[in-house]
Amino acid sequence: MDARSDRVAERADQAGRQPVADATRGGRVRHTVGVVPSPPAGRSPRLDLHLAHPARAITAARRQLRRGRSHRAEPRRSQAAGVARPAVTARWLLCLAAACSGGAPQIRAKPTPVHLDITAGKDANQGGTFYVVVRKIDQAGFLAEDYDAIADRLFAAPPDPAVLRKAIVRPGAALTVDADRDLAEGEILGVYFLFSVPGDAWRLAIADRNIHRVRIVLGAAGIVSAEQQ
Structure with missing residues (x-):
């Protein structure tokens, strides 16, 4: 077709041929572009434009990320505190249990004269x-x-x-x-x-x-x- 079609195909190839991607630049929304496989020899290249729903795009991307994760991954750590979240949760539960078990001393009220x-x-x-x-x-x-x-x-x-x-x-x-x-x-x-x-x-x-x-x-x-x- 024209040079625009070539540029779209090149961007899709650089992005790892991800099926959908949304971007907003200069106040304009660029719709998702899906590139079909190259046409057989002797035929003109053809592009199909697909309008992808943002929620579907995010879901698909998350699904791909989850497939790539290991089931035995290490605990996620907080960047601010540098402490594993499971450890923080366990410490908080221990403090709560100590408070509920009456660890703090009871203050006896003074009898009325x-x-x-x-x-x-x-x-x-x-x-x-x-x-x-x-x-x-x-x-x-x-x-x-x-x-x-x-x-x-x-x-x-x-x-x-x-x-x-x-x-x-x-x-x-x-x-x-x-x-x-x-x-x-x-x-x-x-x-x-x-x-x-x-x-x-x-x-x-x-x-x-x-x-x-x-x-x-x-x-x-x-x-x-x-x-x-």
Whole structure:
């Protein structure tokens, strides 16, 4: 035919006779050109033009690349990090497993303190000041210890580590005592009022850990009422 046909055939030969190829130059789209085998001797060369769908062209090219790959190829490596992707994936899975298995230490929340709202009558302790003591103790110890044992521990040297709080109560006045409740298993809070001449109700126990506030009214020689909230 003409020189254009020769140039098309030459480009196809240089490209390894790939069946399809797309290119965009100068804003123009060049359609795929397929070159048929050379005509027999004595006949004019003939060209068939085929418009190839881009998706089909890419699929065919990928198929050829996959055929050329070895099934035992080495792991693909990231050009940026230079680390094999399977190794990165395995490391990430190990970190995730460690996080899910509770590898990180658990932070224990601090227990809510107990608020003791104390109101003393004017005749409390015959009009004299006295102490209120808050201690942590097990239930058996609370029942066994008497008044003298508690009074001795109040001024012991070194100080008794079981004593959480102590405060002075004044007749005719009100005060609030906040006691931390960082208790071990089986421990309770014991609240003791050290009257000079105590009656039968001079102490109380707080065993329920859901109780956050106790309102206490004091009489002449002991506890008149205790309302737990």
